[in-house]
Amino acid sequence: MQVYNVSAYIVPATDAHMSEYIAEQDARLAWMTGFTGSAGTGVVTLDKATLWTDSRYWIQAERQMDCSWELQKTVWIHSIGEWILQEVPAGKNIGLDPFLFSIDNWESYCQALQNSGRNLIPIETNLVDLVWDAQKPPPPTHSIYALSDEFTGNTWQNKVSDIRTQMEKHSKSPTAVLLSGLEETAWLFNLRGDDIPYNPVFYSYALLTKSNISLFLNQSRLTQDALQSLTAGCPGPLCVHLEDYNQVKAHLENYVQGDIRIWIGTEYTTYGLFRVIPEEKRLQESYSPVMTTKAVKNTKEQGLLKAAHVRDAVAVIQYLLWLEKNVPLGSVNEFSGARYVNQLRQKMDHWRGPSFETISASGLNAALAHYSPSNVSSRKLSVDEMYLTDSGGQYLDGTTDITRTVHWGAPTPFQKEAYTRVLMGNIELSRLVFPSGTSGRMIEAFARQTLWKVGLNYGHGTGHGIGNFLSVHEWPVGFQSNNVPLTTGMFTSIEPGYYQDGEFGIRIEDVALVVETQTEHKVGDKPFLTFEVVSLVPYDRNLIDVRLLSAEQIQYLNSYYETIRHRVGPELQRRQLQEEYEWMRSLRGAVPDPLSSSTAPYSEVQTH
């Protein structure tokens, strides 16, 4: 820091692609602080070291960091800025690695420090790496492979042509698109890798112009097939020029000398690359055309993602039946449960791994929305507690993500009411009809109103996009203010919940496809849309208070169960899972079972 003349240095928990999960080589904050949580920011001054992280991680951070680190229990850049203003005198500099900060984050820090006499200095040499040095984990070496045609929605050449058409049609006449999100290059070129946990992507950048394609990556890691696929069209406009990953900045510096305009996605491009492009040569939008095109799955991609969800449903149904048999024996804990559901998925065709760290939480642990069990501290599952499991798989045809909450004993009336209201919220949003182009933000509250009505709510988002063998949290689809409007072909999760501190947690999460629907009347040219739920796993009848449901909700539920029987049934039979097949067919959504009252426990319902 003294060499670079900075009095404070800011270290974030992300990589140069704003990835949600990061590789070991990018875990600078964890190496420096000892704290391994996924979110946080460290600031080092010449005599202090402080970590900011959110409430999920306070206990973990206190435990993992030694006394040279101080913990700040906020996350706002504004409050980090205030701390810096206290600790760093005016006239001094604050440094950061511009390749680890998005344009937005850079601007937030600038704003926090503006007119204070302190300067924010981008330093392209990462100071943590200088110290980490030889101990730093090496870059990944796994191969980067081409996805076979059966698992892609289109050839990469057609995708490139589509993006080029969008460039030509754009009123601001961009000459190039810069891709810096790892999902962007993976999707565009139909390539996958294993550089990042849970997400099958690889370190890369791309610069796509009207006549040229430059792909920046470690070329030696490409399989023969992948190399063949990328270079088959050489020379020509559909020839991919392979360049070293580290050359992206130099290449960009050269390219911006010309009469050009580069289209960038400001939500995830780093300030390091952004500042290379002169202002008048930028075309700034929140997302690149690759990101927005990828968000709308074509018919083949929709089919692939649905097929992955059918197989995934088989694994989850197997798991739920297994739990029902084994939890009463006292032989299952959160960790062994999580391991088992992943073992079941592993047996499915095209499985490539979990799509995120499995959440398996019993009783009060489920009240922590992001709890994951570990081998050393894992609660035993019991018929006296609610159990929440949120898990997903990576399959070559699609990524899955599903949450079910169950109770094998006698839930309290409040637990049943809360569960039923969460389910009603899920249903109300899932069956909503809305005009094309409606933003998720405008309809999110339909998943909350059934809880709001009685003074309940949940503190997390209502859903996120999901990929075809890509990220489980795929931007820019979802229900937040910075998500794009919903159109046919988008997939999003729908996941309302309710969390009672210290007692229990409920979440019901399905993945749904945005589809066109026929309405009785119709105003305007734009189609009306609704959701088709593609997660096909029964809910827990033991937790549903049917008396709270409207006739339409009951109808919806029964029809959903019919869809499960129709679509997952054949797959269960194909795999000769006869017991699971019978069990699944015995489950009912809302129709009170003729042989049992509406308060009959789950275990009775499955006996026939």
Added chain:
Amino acid sequence: MQVYNVSAYIVPATDAHMSEYIAEQDARLAWMTGFTGSAGTGVVTLDKATLWTDSRYWIQAERQMDCSWELQKTVWIHSIGEWILQEVPAGKNIGLDPFLFSIDNWESYCQALQNSGRNLIPIETNLVDLVWDAQKPPPPTHSIYALSDEFTGNTWQNKVSDIRTQMEKHSKSPTAVLLSGLEETAWLFNLRGDDIPYNPVFYSYALLTKSNISLFLNQSRLTQDALQSLTAGCPGPLCVHLEDYNQVKAHLENYVQGDIRIWIGTEYTTYGLFRVIPEEKRLQESYSPVMTTKAVKNTKEQGLLKAAHVRDAVAVIQYLLWLEKNVPLGSVNEFSGARYVNQLRQKMDHWRGPSFETISASGLNAALAHYSPSNVSSRKLSVDEMYLTDSGGQYLDGTTDITRTVHWGAPTPFQKEAYTRVLMGNIELSRLVFPSGTSGRMIEAFARQTLWKVGLNYGHGTGHGIGNFLSVHEWPVGFQSNNVPLTTGMFTSIEPGYYQDGEFGIRIEDVALVVETQTEHKVGDKPFLTFEVVSLVPYDRNLIDVRLLSAEQIQYLNSYYETIRHRVGPELQRRQLQEEYEWMRSLRGAVPDPLSSSTAPYSEVQTH
């Protein structure tokens, strides 16, 4: 333009306070073009003159403008910019009056022209005024008066102290608040005027510091009482220093020399004042603390606004009964109806005028959401058509705004369905329970879902704030993305609609107060909220298809009618409007009338 070396000059349709309605002296665009619509932008080059306006005004603009003007049928600043780029060569300047453009609009024009080699030049001398010269209407001369204590929520001294407390608590330590919205000074100092049509405000600015208050206006227009009220505390921190309206810029230029920071509302402060303040001395928020404080009515203000709505309901109920009797005689047209409802309001206590130009639209005219009749073209009301009236009053205690749609004959099944669905939307939003701090944008769709379900929708916003004897459209409350989160004490209109081009239009608009509600359970510290509808006028039972209503909607409707009887009944009796009283009491919301079927026409329902 040649003297000022500009090749194009942009003329907007607003004033230096971004007022929605403008005084004659500010109607520069209308004087220059002949076009008198409320929205538009003119651009004059050395050889062309072009007007941009939206679809509401295309026919009117074509008719009113002569052939020296060209009409452009868009409104986006972006498209105006594109036209300028075509017409004005690079290297040339484009001029505008910086006091007629908000900061946002200035920035949009800058962005549209950026890197094009054309420069946007602020010219403080208004070029239209130079030509208008002696023909320009003189500034208003009506007096500016103090509102008596019975009509204010607090003394102006207490309001000033409250704003100063907010300044002290603000982390960015503002030393002053600049008020440039006309509602801001009117509300803060409990003064009113008649400078602007429909809105009882007066030309003014204010700069409020911790120890000083400068109010910029034409001092000679203050009544003796108003002058006395403002200067009673002199000398001292609650003494208002009166300065000339035109001195605001010079005063600001002097003030910014010091070690200061000025809090401004960027949504409505003009670029002309904004640019006087050095960047490091600005505290920019969307709205000033006066705007956000004004938005939350205290208990007394709530009571005043509710009382105004009770009297307003009397006038509208009188009007509806009068229509029911006179429309079948063929003696009412849109214009005479509009005149009559305003005459009825005029008889109410504390009436000061209409709060906006009355919309009175029959049949296909109602499909134009902003149609107003004129003396020369006015459609006759008929029992064969639907009729929509959207009107409001300014009363010393509050501003009102209400829309009712009625049919005195036999509506088509589709008209009944559409009306019922609009009403259901109004009800669903009105009775929604939501957590404090929820933004209007997040819940707006509850007013639309009942229409969406069958493929219908409406193309305007769902509601807006409203003042205590101030603007009928009062920012920043409402359901759009730039509105502030809803909290107890805010008033908003709720006004879904449906418009069938060339056939009919429906809108049902009520004003509602955001109130705390008790919920069965409760999570978190924040209260849960709902709406209390304060517009108290029956809907048209003849247009309601009760079969579409849920049990909860029927219960809500019946309870709303009970509230009308309970709150408006005594006022009708006090005014000896016995026929109206009986008529109002005979009306039912949803309970099918025991003596008539659910399809009984309106005229039958009122016979007892």
